[in-house]
Amino acid sequence: MHFALTEDQRAIRDAAQDFLSGATGAEARTAALESAAGWDSSLWRALGAELGFAGLMTPEAYGGSGLGAVEMSLVLEEVGKALPVVPLFESAVVSVTTILAAGDEDQKAALLPGLASGETIATPVWAREGETAPVLTLTPAPTLSGLVRYAPFAQAADLLLVACEGAEGVSLIALPADAPGVRVERHASLDPTRPLATVHLETVAIRPEWILGVPGGAAAALQKSWTVAAGLLAAELTGVAAHSLASTVEYVQQRVQFGRPIGSFQAVKHTLADMMVQVEAARSASLYAAAALDLGGDEAVEAASVAKAWCGDAANHCAGEAIQLHGGIGFTWEHPAHLYFKRARSSSAWLGNAALHRELVAVRMGLDATTPDPA
Known part of the structure; x- marks a missing residue:
């Protein structure tokens, strides 16, 4: 391409x-x-x-x-x-x-x-375990009861997109956040810049118009949304990696040790070069995934998984190296380095971690666990 x-x-x-x-x-x-x-x-x-x-x-x-x-x-x-x-x-x-x-x-x-x-403002209320597997059951009434943890920005949302399992299959509910029986409980999370909350549902009566599309027919739509979201979350992770590199380059040019900037030391140069390779590769992967998503087709699914896996690893690597090269100041609460490290950790795990997406790519290539070892 x-x-x-x-x-x-x-x-x-x-x-x-x-x-x-x-x-x-x-x-x-x-x-x-x-x-x-x-x-x-x-x-x-x-x-x-x-x-x-x-x-x-x-x-x-x-x-x-x-x-x-x-x-x-x-x-x-x-x-x-x-x-x-x-x-x-x-x-x-x-x-x-x-x-x-x-x-x-x-x-x-x-x-x-x-x-x-x-x-x-709307936000997805999906199970984190497996991401697309609903943990809520839609009763024949229909009503919803139970809770879903770790819903991002749920405290700010007007609309909650709830995935649930019913007799017909998987349904998606466009649930108003102020509907009777809905309660959102904020809680502390690893990444404070993407706040999470628990959504409590206490016998919430579901109106027919809130069910998106055909009841029980949302599995394919949920998978498509998950794929697009994973591919585009890679772009955000690329930004985390890019900022970590840029802020570190700026710092090592200012920080003086043994009479010269630490950026002049060979070991520091090597680390920065490795970070730059990670960032450039991440940007290529995320843009390729986005272009493939716009074109559609099977290639988009694989490209999204490749980007999510690579960009997640790149963000974690670069954010970690940024803390190391910032030295003592990088470990302080006042310095923003910890926020980028936390965003890298949380976003690389959300919508499937690198191991899951590499496995998905391997399966699509026919390299799953049932494939005989050519050796």
């Missing part, structure tokens, strides 16, 4: 970079994390309404920009560099993709314009 960004795509990337680099400094991020809401609602309004990133992947017929995964991947890489405390990935990527894949025409027309404008 010969790939080069168009002028419009470069403009989107530059707009995201300029805005996020100026609006998400350490003080603003700390203020958002320490606020009662636990996220930055004013920054979300700017991203969603002013820049239009909330509707980037929403078709124009539903009030969005009608762009694709490549454009969103460029924005998400900048998000990974800046770590704004906003639900862009959860609402504008996972939720939009899920509704497009599972909803009927009336449901798309009713739900997507609010998501595209940023006025409505």
Whole structure:
């Protein structure tokens, strides 16, 4: 595949970079994390309404920009560099993709314009164990009872996309967060910039119009949404790796030891060179995955898994090396290095870790455990 960004795509990337680099400094991020809401609602309004990133992947017929995964991947890489405390990935990527894949025409027309404008925030409420395997059971009534842990930005959401198992199969419910019987409980999490919550459902009566598409017919839509989300989360992880490299290069040029900058030492140069290789390869993998997702087909599934595995490893490697090369300051709570390390750890595990995605690629290549050893 010969790939080069168009002028419009470069403009989107530059707009995201300029805005996020100026609006998400350490003080603003700390203020958002320490606020009662636990996220930055004013920054979300700017991203969603002013820049239009909330509707980037929403078709124009539903009030969005009608762009694709490549454009969103460029924005998400900048998000990974800046770590704004906003639900862009959860609402504008996972939720939009899920509704497009599972909803009927009336449901798309009713739900997507609010998501595209940023006025409505949605988040996926899926099981973390296995990711696409629902832990909730839809009773014939129909009602939902139980809980799902680790729902990202659930405390900010107006709409919860709940996966559940019923007599007909897997269903997806577009559940209003203020529906009777719904309670969201915030809790501490590894990555404070992507806050998590537990969603409690106490005999929640489900209206027929809340069930996306045909009852029991959402398994394929859920898998498609999972694939797109995994492929685009790779772009965010690329941004984490890229920021870790850039901030470390800047630091080692300033930090003096034995009378000269530590960046002049051969061992430090080798480490930075390794980080750069990881970042460049991650960017290639994430952009290839995004382009493949826009084209569709079987290649997109494999490309998304390759990108998620590689970019997750790259982010973990670069964020860890950044802490090491920052020395003592890198271990302090006041320095942002720990936030990038935590984002790398949490996002590389979400939507399937590297081992899972490598296994998926191996199975698609016919190299699963049942394949005889050629030796």
